[in-house]
Amino acid sequence: MPVIRSISGLRATLGDGLLPNLISNCVAAFETLLPKGEVVIGYDGRPSGIWVQKIVNGTLLACGRQVRTLGIVPTPTVQLSVEQLKAAGGISITASHNSAEWNGLKFINKDGVFFDLIENTKLEKAEKFGVFNFSKLPNFAEIINDNEAIKNHIKSILNLPIFSSASLKKIKERKLKIVVDAVNSSGSKAIPELLKALGCEVVELFCEGNGKFPHTPEPVTVNLKLLAEEVRKVNADLGIAVDPDADRLVLIDENGQPIGEERTIVLAIESVLSNIDVFKITTKVPIVVVNQSTTRAVDDVCEKYGAMLERSAVGEINVVKTMKKLKAVIGGEGSGGVILPACHYGRDSLVGTALILHHLATNKLTLSEANKKIPVYNMVKIRCEYNRDLSKLYNAVIEQFPNGKPIKGDGIKIVFPESWVQARASNTEPIVRIIAEDTSLKDAKNLVKAVMKICQKK
Structure with a gap:
């Protein structure tokens, strides 16, 4: 399998793609782009992360860098640590939702956000030319093992203004029973500890922290059957699923029904906008940013609270850059990623969890009740090798739908009064993603079929 380089970093399969020399060269190139200071490292728990981390650490030490390792932690924990420690940068060793035979590197700059297109281009250029900063000094810094990162992450969340003593009391009084499926990865410790701090009873389903995935690790409905069954079995209030590096959050309601990954960001946005007075916004109206592939239910929530909605290209850094430019109060992606600048600029399942529990507790709602208050749209997602x-594909899609409004910049998106369809090349896989949303499931499927036919034409 070829090495995949994208706006989300580097991913490759073990044995034929993610080789030691590739890792070392990438890390050495990354180091040349950083200011002075230590580099923060964490990994998502998959077993291959152990040897990958040794290569990462060794390369950075050979460049004369101080290395701080956090162990098995969520990617957002690495990001927040870089920012809080004023480190030079960080690396999260993860292949996100990819299966166990994959691993990779996410590169984080001194601000705690992922490398953007310009920074990634510089990194690839530095790697290509191989001009690295290996130290000639005989002595090297020792590795700092930091075991407080998750604790500090949770503290930072609970210190946010929205979590006043009164609101925390309401959450704790609910005594919510929550089942957690962390696919035995980086959320295995972080999510349960956050929930316990919020007075919840935690049922740990796959929280071993050994990186051995009990099922396909992407937190989408088809992979969450065991979580749904456990929620029903133990009569829980809800279920929480996160991906291996715990930047995505997906929920199961008290009836054991998945509410869908798109609903996570909608509920989190509603939690913030309904408590906007506690956020120090500097814009005339609250601004929200999501990507072009996120549900239009976000439009409805923003309209409800008089907020302005902007859409960016898919990819966390694309959303973050737009949020920073517009001074957005919250943003994210429909894949289950919630970004709250008041905490830090990164998709964060812990932040999303806390915001949604706040919404449920302060409004005395069950998850299913909260979900029913959101307008229903039917989204269909498929992938196609292309x-x-x-x-040529994008132009053909425009020709197929002459009555729609085309939006370029992230593949092609065609918008209609009650629906939309998008085709875009994946940032992380060699495929084209086709997504459609409509009030009618049948019509959403028909939109996807129409684009799929174009893809399949020889």
Whole structure:
């Protein structure tokens, strides 16, 4: 399998793609782009992360860098630590939702956010030319093992203004029973500890922290059957699923029904906008940013609270850059990623969890009741192998829907009064993603089928 480089970093399969020399060269190149200071390292728990981390650490030490390792922690914990420690940068060793035979590196700059296109281009150039900063000094810094990162992450969340003593009391009084599926990875410790701090009873389903995935690790409905069953079995109030590096959050309601990954960001946005007075916004109205592939239910929630909605290209850094530019109060992606600048600029399942529990507790709602208050749209997502000219595909999609409004910049999106359809090349896989949303499931499927036919034409 080829190495995949994207706005989300580097991912490759073990044995034929993610080789030691590739890791070392990438890390050495990354180091040349950083200011002075220590580098923070964490990994998502998959077993291959152990040897990958040794190569990462060794390379950085050889460059004369101080290395701080956090162990098995969520990617957002690495990001927040970089920011709080004023480190030079960080690396999260993860392949996100990819299966166990994959691993990778997410590169984080001194501000605690992922490398953007310009920074990634510089990194690839530095790697290509191989001009690295290996130290000639005989002595090297020792590795700092930091075991407080998750604790500090949780503290930072609970210190946010929205979590006043009164609101925390309401959450704790609910005594919510919550089942957690962390796919035995980086959320295994972080999510349960956050929930316990909020007075919840935690049922740990897959929280071993050994990186051995009990099922396909992407937190989408088809992979969450065991979580749904456990929620029903133990009569829980809800279920929480996160991906291996715990930047995505997906929920199961008290009836054991998945509410869908798109609903996470909608509920989190509603939690913030309904408590906007506690956030120090500097804009005339609250601004929200999501990507072009996120549900239009976000539009409805923003309209309800008089907020302005902007959409960016898919990819966390694209959302973050737009949020920073517009001074957005909250943002994220429909894949279950919640970004709250008041905490830090990164998708964060812990932040999303806390915001949604706040929403449920302060409004005396069950998850299913909260979900029913959100307008219902039907979203259909498929993937298609496509190795031809993307511009020809996008132009053909525009021609297919002459009555729609085309939006370019992230593949092609065609918007209609009650629906939309998008085709875009994946940032992390060699495929084209086709997504459609409509009030009618049948019509959403028909939109996807129409684009799929274009993809399949020889």
